[in-house]
Amino acid sequence: DREKKVAVLAGDGIGPEIMAEAVKVLKAAEAAFGFRLKYEYADVGGCAIDCHGHALPPETLALCEASDAILFGAVGGPKWECLPPDQQPERAALLPLRKHFDLFCNLRPSRVFPALVEASPLRPDIVGDGFDILCIRELTSGIYFGRPKGREGQGADERAFDTMSYTRREIERIARKAFEIARLRRKKVTSIDKANVLTTMVLWRQVVTEVSRDYPDVQLNHMYIDNASMQLIRDPHQFDVLLCGNMFGDILSDQCAMMTGSMGLLASASINESNFGLYEPAGGSAPDIAGKGIANPIAQILSAAMMLRHSFGLEAAALAIERAVEETIAAGVLTRDIARDPRKAVGTAQMGDAVASRI
Amino acid sequence: DREKKVAVLAGDGIGPEIMAEAVKVLKAAEAAFGFRLKYEYADVGGCAIDCHGHALPPETLALCEASDAILFGAVGGPKWECLPPDQQPERAALLPLRKHFDLFCNLRPSRVFPALVEASPLRPDIVGDGFDILCIRELTSGIYFGRPKGREGQGADERAFDTMSYTRREIERIARKAFEIARLRRKKVTSIDKANVLTTMVLWRQVVTEVSRDYPDVQLNHMYIDNASMQLIRDPHQFDVLLCGNMFGDILSDQCAMMTGSMGLLASASINESNFGLYEPAGGSAPDIAGKGIANPIAQILSAAMMLRHSFGLEAAALAIERAVEETIAAGVLTRDIARDPRKAVGTAQMGDAVASRI
Ligand SMILES: CC(C)[C@H](C(=O)O)[C@@H](O)C(=O)O
Numbered sequence: 001d002r003e004k005k006v007a008v009l010a011g012d013g014i015g016p017e018i019m020a021e022a023v024k025v026l027k028a029a030e031a032a033f034g035f036r037l038k039y040e041y042a043d044v045g046g047c048a049i050d051c052h053g054h055a056l057p058p059e060t061l062a063l064c065e066a067s068d069a070i071l072f073g074a075v076g077g078p079k080w081e082c083l084p085p086d087q088q089p090e091r092a093a094l095l096p097l098r099k100h101f102d103l104f105c106n107l108r109p110s111r112v113f114p115a116l117v118e119a120s121p122l123r124p125d126i127v128g129d130g131f132d133i134l135c136i137r138e139l140t141s142g143i144y145f146g147r148p149k150g151r152e153g154q155g156a157d158e159r160a161f162d163t164m165s166y167t168r169r170e171i172e173r174i175a176r177k178a179f180e181i182a183r184l185r186r187k188k189v190t191s192i193d194k195a196n197v198l199t200t201m202v203l204w205r206q207v208v209t210e211v212s213r214d215y216p217d218v219q220l221n222h223m224y225i226d227n228a229s230m231q232l233i234r235d236p237h238q239f240d241v242l243l244c245g246n247m248f249g250d251i252l253s254d255q256c257a258m259m260t261g262s263m264g265l266l267a268s269a270s271i272n273e274s275n276f277g278l279y280e281p282a283g284g285s286a287p288d289i290a291g292k293g294i295a296n297p298i299a300q301i302l303s304a305a306m307m308l309r310h311s312f313g314l315e316a317a318a319l320a321i322e323r324a325v326e327e328t329i330a331a332g333v334l335t336r337d338i339a340r341d342p343r344k345a346v347g348t349a350q351m352g353d354a355v356a357s358r359i
Numbered sequence: 360d361r362e363k364k365v366a367v368l369a370g371d372g373i374g375p376e377i378m379a380e381a382v383k384v385l386k387a388a389e390a391a392f393g394f395r396l397k398y399e400y401a402d403v404g405g406c407a408i409d410c411h412g413h414a415l416p417p418e419t420l421a422l423c424e425a426s427d428a429i430l431f432g433a434v435g436g437p438k439w440e441c442l443p444p445d446q447q448p449e450r451a452a453l454l455p456l457r458k459h460f461d462l463f464c465n466l467r468p469s470r471v472f473p474a475l476v477e478a479s480p481l482r483p484d485i486v487g488d489g490f491d492i493l494c495i496r497e498l499t500s501g502i503y504f505g506r507p508k509g510r511e512g513q514g515a516d517e518r519a520f521d522t523m524s525y526t527r528r529e530i531e532r533i534a535r536k537a538f539e540i541a542r543l544r545r546k547k548v549t550s551i552d553k554a555n556v557l558t559t560m561v562l563w564r565q566v567v568t569e570v571s572r573d574y575p576d577v578q579l580n581h582m583y584i585d586n587a588s589m590q591l592i593r594d595p596h597q598f599d600v601l602l603c604g605n606m607f608g609d610i611l612s613d614q615c616a617m618m619t620g621s622m623g624l625l626a627s628a629s630i631n632e633s634n635f636g637l638y639e640p641a642g643g644s645a646p647d648i649a650g651k652g653i654a655n656p657i658a659q660i661l662s663a664a665m666m667l668r669h670s671f672g673l674e675a676a677a678l679a680i681e682r683a684v685e686e687t688i689a690a691g692v693l694t695r696d697i698a699r700d701p702r703k704a705v706g707t708a709q710m711g712d713a714v715a716s717r718i
């Protein structure tokens with residue numbers, strides 16, 4: 001086995017701080033499990049706009065191409081908010097990366113950590129002992145990338161348009177992923193669509209149903225997106241795996257994440273057919289607390305664990321990191337965002353140390 | 360003033376039961392405020408499919424055309440669930456009605472009734488004394504009606520597509536409605552878009568910003584749809600009026616409604632430029648409790664109040680109904696869905712009587 005290369009794109013805001021802790025924990029895992037990773041750093045997002053004139057400079061893309069996985073921090077901040085929405089660092093860095101590497105499968109786990117049930121904005125009787133929903137979002141097609149899109153006409157008749165589009169192949173490959181992964185969990189897939197209105201979603205429902213025949217051990221439900229946004233709040237326990245197209249997955253995965261109340265704890269993975277992947281925390285660059293050493297590094301650390309699992313097949317090491325995080329939280333080592341008593345909160349580096357020491 | 364005509368389309372499930380109470384309350388308002396309405400009934404939804412072969416039969420549409428407003432109940436149920444999604448009674452009745460009458464402006468108020476704060480699935484410290492969000496949804500354009508849509512190709516390459524489309528005129532008229540209505544409320548509009556990804560939404564943001572210049576007294580914010588689905592749960596109090604396109608409004612209005620925990624209490628209005636409108640409860644046809652006399656008629660009653668306000672300019676009568684509902688709830692007269700102690704719950708007709716007697 002050759003040494004695996006990780007492209008480390010820490011980005012803006014708290015990105016570099018939380019990334020340092022993720023690398024710290026990865027190194028502890030390397031030592032404990034006897035594997036070696038090579039870390040190579042490049043600029044991305046707002047800081048890349050400042051230094052190179054692009055949110056995703058060619059040299060950064062080249063580094064990613066020469067790597068086996070991308071560990072991504074967070075991008076954006078007030079400094080770049082004056083840019084037009086479609087040139088915002090987040091969009092301008094992430095969408096091209098997703099498309100370039102065909103990262104069609106986005107995994108966004110939203111779980112409530114047992115020690116942090118009360119962080120959820122939902123009532124205790126609804127959260128119960130916590131819930132655990134995996135949102136699987138198609139990430140390289142749908143209305144994000146459909147053509148044609150544009151503007152035409154003049155004056156009041158000027159019209160802008162976008163195309164939502166899915167092929168059978170695109171739906172099939174993400175559906176298979178959902179069923180495969182559901183098998184390793186509670187064996188329940190809820191496919192989200194709007195088949196009562198959208199032609200794309202009629203095909204979506206049809207193909208998902210066809211694929212489900214190969215997985216008779218997994219239960220499949222179909223749910224309209226509007227109903228799903230209600231049911232999630234009413235009773236999150238009814239869900240295991242949510243299977244969504246690009247747009248609906250964008251919305252529901254954020255809703256799920258906020259429902260846990262632990263944005264600083266949630267990881268995500270975006271992978272392609274060859275298990276190359278981009279791994280990033282669900283939260284943003286949190287410019288308001290950047291540079292203060294108080295950001296929660298757990299989401300970044302758990303993203304690194306997902307990388308070990310999905311891109312490097314290092315399941316045992318991934319589990320060890322996840323267990324270490326769980327133990328750290330259960331031991332009451334908490335950053336300010338999740339600490340009940342802010343005076344007892346630890347800083348970013350202490351949190352990273354606490355996890356690393358438990359590997 | 361000639362006598363105004365109301366097309367009463369009660370529909371399926373609990374539709375007829377809750378409609379009877381709305382008409383009862385309207386008649387009490389007629390007596391108290393000295394106006395006269397003429398009620399004419401027609402079939403719609405599943406029962407219309409059964410009797411006429413169409414969810415929206417031509418005679419029903421003709422009645423609506425000859426009327427000044429439509430009071431709509433609820434449609435759908437398990438009996439028709441075997442139909443393809445695009446032929447479901449709800450879709451097949453509502454979408455043609457919306458388009459035919461150009462009902463571009465959909466108003467969906469989501470408020471927490473002070474006496475029912477604990478019905479919300481959100482934590483008490485987040486709900487506070489309740490919140491009051493008005494979702495204004497564009498209802499006759501966007502991806503619901505954009506052309507072209509269809510399917511093409513074969514096998515794995517078969518592709519389905521829909522078009523999201525907005526013209527400047529379409530955005531402008533709904534934006535004006537939002538600012539006008541916000542003026543009568545807390546003077547805050549949050550416009551929901553996804554301008555970082557969709558061309559349509561870049562135009563949306565641009566036109567909404569332009570329109571806002573005519574309303575310097577109203578505060579305007581722009582928020583991405585994914586962020587909105589989080590912020591609503593995190594802190595609903597930051598919102599007054601949500602201004603949404605058709606698809607995003609479908610999702611967020613249902614999320615807001617469920618956040619109140621009072622689906623049986625929420626009304627909606629869909630109006631056109633001439634103040635013709637369709638008024639319907641936010642909840643569904645609830646087939647599981649149909650015919651039992653236990654359904655909550657409040658949403659239907661409040662929809663009737665919206666009709667008096669928006670289509671007939673009878674503001675005082677509308678307010679009287681809303682106050683009567685408020686008092687009824689505050690007096691602890693509650694149907695099973697909202698009663699703390701189900702043994703003390705009243706039935707549908709008793710609830711209607713209680714409201715009517717307070718006009
Ligand atoms: C930044 C934006 C383009 C992106 C998306 O919409 O996919 C983000 O919201 C996300 O969910 O990763």
Ligand SMILES: CC(C)[C@H](C(=O)O)[C@@H](O)C(=O)O
Nearest residue numbers: 196197226449450453454609
């Ligand atoms: C039935 C369906 C077509 C409809 C919609 O999507 O608009 C419904 O969900 C609604 O919100 O009124």
